[in-house]
Each structure stands twice: as C-alpha cells, then as structure tokens.
Amino acid sequence: MPADLLQSVTALCCSARARRLLGLWILLATPLTLASAASQPSTGALQAATQRLVIVLARERRELPPPLSLLDMPAPDDALAGAKLAINDNNTTGRFLNQEFVLEVVQAASEELIAEVDDHVRHGAAFVVLDASPPTLLALADLMKDRNVLILNAGSSDDLLRGEDCRRNVVHTAPSRNMLTDALAQYLVWKRWRRWFLVVGTEPGDQAFAEAVRRSAKRFGGKIVQERSFNLDPGNRRSDGGHEQIQEQIPLFSQNVPDYDVLVAADESGQFGDYLPFRTWDARPVAGTQGLVPTSWHPALEQWGATQFQNRFLRLANRPMRALDYNVWVAVRSIGEAAARTKTLSAPDIIAYLRSNEFELAAFKGRKLSYRSWNGQLRQPILLATPKLTVTVSPQPGFLHQSSELDTLGTDKPESMCKAYASQ
Amino acid sequence: MRTARHSTLKALAFLAALVAPGMLNAYTVYVTNEKDNTVSIIDSGKLEVVKTIKVGQRPRGVTLSKDEKWLLICASDDNSVQVYDTETMQLVKTLPSGPDPELFILHPAGNPLYVANEDDNLVTVVDIDKDTVVAEIPVGVEPEGLGISPDGKLLVATSETTNMAHFIDTASHNIIDNVLVDSRPRVAEFTPDGSQVWISAEIGGKITVVDPKTRQILAKIAFEIPGVNADAIQPVGVRISRNAKLAFVALGPANRVAVIDTATFKVEKYLLVGQRVWQLAFTPDQKLLFTTNGASSDVSVIDVDKLRVVRSIKVGRYPWGVVVARH
Numbered sequence: 001m002p003a004d005l006l007q008s009v010t011a012l013c014c015s016a017r018a019r020r021l022l023g024l025w026i027l028l029a030t031p032l033t034l035a036s037a038a039s040q041p042s043t044g045a046l047q048a049a050t051q052r053l054v055i056v057l058a059r060e061r062r063e064l065p066p067p068l069s070l071l072d073m074p075a076p077d078d079a080l081a082g083a084k085l086a087i088n089d090n091n092t093t094g095r096f097l098n099q100e101f102v103l104e105v106v107q108a109a110s111e112e113l114i115a116e117v118d119d120h121v122r123h124g125a126a127f128v129v130l131d132a133s134p135p136t137l138l139a140l141a142d143l144m145k146d147r148n149v150l151i152l153n154a155g156s157s158d159d160l161l162r163g164e165d166c167r168r169n170v171v172h173t174a175p176s177r178n179m180l181t182d183a184l185a186q187y188l189v190w191k192r193w194r195r196w197f198l199v200v201g202t203e204p205g206d207q208a209f210a211e212a213v214r215r216s217a218k219r220f221g222g223k224i225v226q227e228r229s230f231n232l233d234p235g236n237r238r239s240d241g242g243h244e245q246i247q248e249q250i251p252l253f254s255q256n257v258p259d260y261d262v263l264v265a266a267d268e269s270g271q272f273g274d275y276l277p278f279r280t281w282d283a284r285p286v287a288g289t290q291g292l293v294p295t296s297w298h299p300a301l302e303q304w305g306a307t308q309f310q311n312r313f314l315r316l317a318n319r320p321m322r323a324l325d326y327n328v329w330v331a332v333r334s335i336g337e338a339a340a341r342t343k344t345l346s347a348p349d350i351i352a353y354l355r356s357n358e359f360e361l362a363a364f365k366g367r368k369l370s371y372r373s374w375n376g377q378l379r380q381p382i383l384l385a386t387p388k389l390t391v392t393v394s395p396q397p398g399f400l401h402q403s404s405e406l407d408t409l410g411t412d413k414p415e416s417m418c419k420a421y422a423s424q
Numbered sequence: 425m426r427t428a429r430h431s432t433l434k435a436l437a438f439l440a441a442l443v444a445p446g447m448l449n450a451y452t453v454y455v456t457n458e459k460d461n462t463v464s465i466i467d468s469g470k471l472e473v474v475k476t477i478k479v480g481q482r483p484r485g486v487t488l489s490k491d492e493k494w495l496l497i498c499a500s501d502d503n504s505v506q507v508y509d510t511e512t513m514q515l516v517k518t519l520p521s522g523p524d525p526e527l528f529i530l531h532p533a534g535n536p537l538y539v540a541n542e543d544d545n546l547v548t549v550v551d552i553d554k555d556t557v558v559a560e561i562p563v564g565v566e567p568e569g570l571g572i573s574p575d576g577k578l579l580v581a582t583s584e585t586t587n588m589a590h591f592i593d594t595a596s597h598n599i600i601d602n603v604l605v606d607s608r609p610r611v612a613e614f615t616p617d618g619s620q621v622w623i624s625a626e627i628g629g630k631i632t633v634v635d636p637k638t639r640q641i642l643a644k645i646a647f648e649i650p651g652v653n654a655d656a657i658q659p660v661g662v663r664i665s666r667n668a669k670l671a672f673v674a675l676g677p678a679n680r681v682a683v684i685d686t687a688t689f690k691v692e693k694y695l696l697v698g699q700r701v702w703q704l705a706f707t708p709d710q711k712l713l714f715t716t717n718g719a720s721s722d723v724s725v726i727d728v729d730k731l732r733v734v735r736s737i738k739v740g741r742y743p744w745g746v747v748v749a750r751h
Contacts, residue, residue, distance in 0.1 A: 089585055089586075092564055092565045092583075092585075092586060093564055093565065093583075093585075093586040093587070093588065096564065096586070096588060096590075096599075096602040097602075305542075305584060305608075308524065308542045308543055308566050309566075311524070311543050312543065337587075340587065340604060341604070360606075360607050360627065360628065361607070362584070362585065362587070362607040362608040362626075362627040366677075367627065367655040367656075368607055368627045368628070368629075368655065404655070405655070406655075
C-alpha cells in the first residue's frame with residue numbers, strides 16, 4: 001500500500017493533488033521521513049534534487065571508402081549532433097520534471113569500443129545508442145546480457161539483427177533494409193512501374209539490399225526483369241577527369257535489358273550508383289540506394305512541423321540533418337519520452353515503458369512511432385526522396401494492415417524469425 | 425484605390441445583409457494562407473471570398489485587436505507579427521515577436537499579446553501599443569498552443585515536443601505548474617466560464633480537459649471514426665460555444681470536426697469537412713463555424729444550430745488560421 005501511494009505521488013509530482021497526496025504520504029510515513037520533510041518548506045519535497053541519467057553514444061570506427069560525391073562526405077559529428085539535439089530536447093522537458101540527461105560519447109574500433117562501453121556500464125550507464133557493424137553489435141549485446149542495459153541500434157539496417165540474430169536487449173531505430181525496400185516497392189507499384197532492372201554491387205551490403213529488393217518485389221507484385229552485377233571499376237573518385245569514361249561505360253553496361261520501368265540500384269557504399277542516372281542506355285529513372293532513395297530522414301522535410309526541428313538542428317550543428325542523426329535523435333528522445341511518462345530515471349522502468357503498448361513518440365513523421373513487440377524495430381513512415389526533396393512517404397495509400405499500416409513495411413509479426421523476443 | 429474598393433465591397437456586403445431578409449449576419453472572416461502568403465477575406469453573409477491580400481511570409485496565427493481596428497498576423501518566415509489596418513488592409517507596423525511566431529493570443533483586456541516562438545522555446549510577451557517585448561518566458565520544446573483564462577490571470581502554453589501544458593501566472597510571468605499531456609499538444613482553449621481548459625494532442629490523438637485551478641486532469645477524450653485509420657485522427661483546433669454546451673474539435677487528416685457535449689465529454693457527431701482541418705472560428709453570433717482545410721485549400725462553413733456543413737469556400741493555398749470580426 002505505501003509503495004502504491006509513493007508511486008502515485010511520483011506519477012503526479014507536478015499537480016496540486018500530488019502535493020496533497022504527498023502531504024498525506026509524509027504524514028503516514030516513518031518519523032525519519034517526517035523529520036526531513038518538516039525541515040523543508042511545503043513544496044520543498046517536490047523540488048527534490050535533480051536526478052541524472054547517462055546515455056552513451058557509441059560509434060564504431062570503420063574503414064569506409066569515400067563516397068562518389070563530395071556532397072556525401074560524412075560530417076565529423078554525424079550521429080553526435082543528433083544525440084546532442086535530443087539531449088537538449090530531453091533536458092528542456094526534464095527541467096520541469098527534475099530529470100537531467102547526460103551524453104557520454106565513445107568512438108573506437110570494435111574491440112576497444114566494446115571495452116569502453118563495458119566500462120561505462122560498470123559505472124552505471126544503462127542506455128547505449130549504437131552505430132556499429134552487426135558483429136560488433138552482437139558482441140556487445142551478448143556481453144550486456146542480463147545486465148539491465150538497453151542497446152538502441154541507430155546505425156545498422158541489417159535484417160538478421162531483427163530476425164534470426166535478434167537480441168532481447170536491442171531495439172532498432174534505424175529502419176531495416178526490408179522496411180526501406182518495402183517502402184520503395186509500394187511506391188513503384190502505386191506508380192505502376194512494376195518492371196525493375198536490378199543492378200547489384202559486389203559488397204556484402206549490396207547483396208543484402210538486393211535480397212531485400214527481391215523479397216519486396218514478391219511481396220508487392222514487382223517484377224525483376226533482369227539482374228546484373230556491377231563489377232566495373234569506375235575509377236577513383238578523386239582522379240582528375242573521369243566523366244568521359246563513365247559516359248561510355250554505363251550505357252554499355254545497361255544495354256539489351258528486357259523492357260523495364262525503373263532501374264533499381266543496390267550499392268550501399270555508394271561506389272557506382274550515382275553514375276547511373278542520366279547515363280543508362282534506355283531513358284529510365286533510377287531508384288534504390290541512389291536516385292529515388294528510401295530513408296528515415298531528409299534534410300529538406302518540412303511537413304509535420306519538421307521545419308522547426310530542422311532549424312534547431314541547423315543552429316546546433318551548422319549543417320543539415322542526415323538520416324543517422326535522426327535515428328540517433330529518435331533513440332535518445334525515446335529514452336527521454338519514456339522517462340517523462342514514467343516520471344522516473346530507473347532504467348528497468350524506462351525500458352519496460354519504451355517496449356510497452358503505451359509508448360508513443362512524436363518525431364515529425366505525422367504519426368506516432370513505437371517499437372514492434374516481435375523484434376524491437378521502430379515502426380515509422382519511410383520517406384522516398386531525391387537529393388533535394390521528399391517525393392513521397394510510405395506506406396502508400398491502399399496498402400492495408402489489420403493493426404497498423406506502418407507494419408506493411410518490414411518484417412511483420414507472423415513472419416518474424418526473432419526468437420529472443422518471441423520467448424518473452 | 426485598393427482601400428476605396430475594399431470599403432465599397434464592405435458597404436455593399438453590409439447593404440446586402442440589410443436588404444435580404446432571413447440572410448445571415450455579414451461578418452468579415454480572415455483566413456491566413458500559409459503557402460501563398462495571402463489572407464483571404466470572406467463575407468460571412470455571402471459566404472464568398474471578397475478580397476485577397478498579400479501579407480508577410482508563411483502567415484499562420486491570426487487575431488484581431490480588441491477594437492478590431494487591427495488584424496494581427498504571425499508571419500512565421502519573416503519572424504514578425506504584422507499589424508494590418510482592418511479598414512484599409514494596409515500594413516500599419518510589425519511587432520517584435522521573437523523568431524518564428526506561430527500562434528498567439530491577446531490578453532482579454534486587449535494588451536499584451538502572448539506569442540509562441542516555436543524555434544527557441546519561449547513565450548514572448550509583447551506590448552502591442554508600445555511595440556516592445558515585455559517579457560520572455562522559457563517553456564518546453566516547440567511551444568505552440570496558447571490559451572488565456574477569461575479573467576486574463578492564467579495563460580496556458582503547450583509545448584509540442586515536451587508534451588506539456590505550462591500554466592503561467594500572467595502577473596508574474598512565472599510557470600506555476602506543468603501538466604504532461606499526450607503527444608504533440610497543439611491548442612489550449614478555456615471554456616467561457618474559465619473552469620476548464622481543453623488541450624488537443626495532435627499525435628496522441630486525444631483531448632485532455634484540465635481544471636486550471638487544481639491542474640487535475642478531468643477527462644481524456646478519444647475519437648473513433650469508422651473507416652478512418654486511428655493514426656489519421658489528429659486533433660488540433662478547439663472551439664467551445666459561448667453557452668458552453670458544445671465543443672468543436674478539428675481532427676486534421678481525418679477530415680472531420682468532432683462535436684462534443686461538454687457536460688458528458690462524449691462525441692455527439694463527426695462533421696465531414698475539407699482535407700487536413702486545423703483551426704476553427706465562430707462568427708460573433710455563433711451561428712456559423714469556419715474551418716481551415718489545409719490540404720484541400722478551402723474553408724468549410726458549419727451551421728452550428730443544425731450541426732451541418734453548409735458550404736465550402738475555395739481560399740488560397742494551405743489555409744491555416746481563421747478569425748472573424750464583428751463588423
């Protein structure tokens with residue numbers, strides 16, 4: 001009974017009723033509590049010392065080839081700026097609830113990263129927002145098993161992490177590849193561009209993206225009329241000149257394809273995809289990893305109140321917001337939102353709330369976001385965008401679902417291979 | 425010359441109202457069009473647009489001074505509040521408003537003006553006669569909705585990302601309480617007797633009714649419309665009739681206005697209006713309610729007694745705010 005009462009006091013800390021309840025609680029409480037309350041003014045107990053919650057942002061240093069376009073060079077504070085903005089947003093809210101959020105940043109190669117995160121966790125951190133490769137994520141998740149730690153995957157779209165290789169202590173704010181290709185497929189089908197020419201790079205990520213495209217085609221009625229592997233070496237981005245050869249290579253590569261509506265590129269590391277538009281043998285649009293791209297965020301989105309959000313980010317980071325920044329922002333805000341709703345900084349309570357049906361996050365996508373109960377994936381609308389503007393947002397009209405239309409994107413409950421979540 | 429024509433139109437409208445028995449009173453309805461930087465002026469007797477004027481960039485919130493000589497417009501992308509002469513529709517002055525003003529509310533006494541600055545988490549208090557900033561009140565992330573008690577003593581500001589309603593004492597400018605509501609609160613509206621404040625949450629899809637004295641939550645009102653996806657039900661604009669019997673809530677992309685019995689908090693009816701309905705305004709006699717429908721670029725007119733949509737009027741692109749003058 002007293003525990004229940006205490007809980008209701010905490011749950012209503014800001015209302016006048018809470019003050020009365022609190023008074024009642026103090027009267028009913030032990031003499032020790034009474035003594036400490038008596039020494040303070042009546043509202044003093046409410047202005048209890050601000051509690052602090054540490055959120056760790058962990059980024060794995062990886063060797064990535066430079067992108068084709070100078071415009072795509074990742075900013076040094078990629079992900080970090082998104083985390084900072086969310087911490088600011090959490091703290092503006094936290095000010096009214098005596099909650100303070102602190103960001104701790106770890107950037108290192110895989111093994112060192114895991115060791116450093118472990119160190120932070122030993123010092124009390126319970127939330128790790130992670131941008132890392134799948135093997136690093138799995139190693140960290142397994143190390144943190146049974147330690148009341150939640151890992152929020154903001155960087156990897158790997159479907160195995162949501163399926164066969166899923167872990168109970170991981171949720172995903174980054175959309176999965178399946179979500180991305182489903183979003184694209186829905187639009188192409190809505191547009192009646194059903195015949196696709198799939199061009200796949202040689203990297204493992206390219207292969208995985210291509211697999212997701214094949215799955216989406218089957219799901220939504222797209223037809224892959226031909227598939228080709230792109231293994232020409234288009235040359236070093238930084239070499240002088242180069243367009244002359246590309247202009248010759250791409251038309252040759254894309255000759256003699258059965259009639260198709262769209263070229264779908266699978267080039268996750270951006271080694272050739274941007275060479276495809278305006279160079280194909282047939283005059284066809286390009287979509288996929290380049291051209292019309294499915295993404296969780298776009299720096300020019302202005303719908304749903306996003307303008308203010310973009311402005312806040314721009315002022316903080318002096319650059320536009322990218323998808324990774326957004327995924328990280330959503331992760332950190334999810335923690336803040338759960339803390340505000342539960343009015344506690346207790347990690348198990350926040351984690352339980354974040355996973356519950358009650359949880360909802362407003363995140364400038366025009367509808368509430370929440371985490372799927374079968375694999376911890378954030379359900380969210382996916383933008384389809386060109387480099388400058390959003391073209392459309394999936395799910396598309398007409399793609400229905402019995403519980404949430406957002407679940408037409410990605411792996412749905414009946415097909416989930418994630419056992420770690422199913423057993424809970 | 426524009427002035428003369430406008431006055432003539434007004435005079436004609438007035439005459440038309442006089443000579444046509446049974447016709448509705450002719451009031452002037454001002455609608456801000458967010459995308460094409462204009463204000464559409466509608467004659468509520470004729471139910472048609474009589475004039476369109478160019479204003480500042482991205483006009484959203486709109487209100488009238490107490491004497492109705494001034495039309496005040498939040499020109500969000502110009503970071504100012506513009507003041508227009510309602511007689512001539514010429515720009516009189518711009519008020520210092522703080523960056524990105526979206527919505528505002530005038531003190532019942534006629535001054536000051538409380539402006540929500542979405543971009544920097546402030547409510548700016550502006551003296552509209554002296555053109556000065558009286559105070560800046562730090563609130564949560566992205567303040568938007570502002571409601572003021574009929575006695576002018578209590579201001580309620582909603583923060584969209586903080587999901588709170590902040591209760592502010594207008595004498596001291598201090599926040600006296602914060603009430604957590606559902607996701608993305610957009611509008612706060614007091615009942616005419618000041619005993620309740622209704623707060624809409626766009627993403628949460630609910631209305632929270634709060635007792636402003638105790639800051640207790642009195643009711644949560646949810647909406648359910650057959651055939652409409654729950655995620656599309658996004659309450660924004662709230663208006664409560666003077667006799668406090670009915671509340672009207674604009675439901676955004678659900679394209680409906682909910683009619684709620686304020687005694688029972690039950691939804692009595694859903695009225696189908698244009699697409700993405702956001703803000704609402706009564707005529708002074710409360711016979712008509714105008715709704716701004718952003719995505720269909722029109723205004724729906726609701727007959728308040730019959731609870732029927734009687735007209736839709738094409739306005740500029742993405743109508744946002746609406747206010748009705750007595751004249």
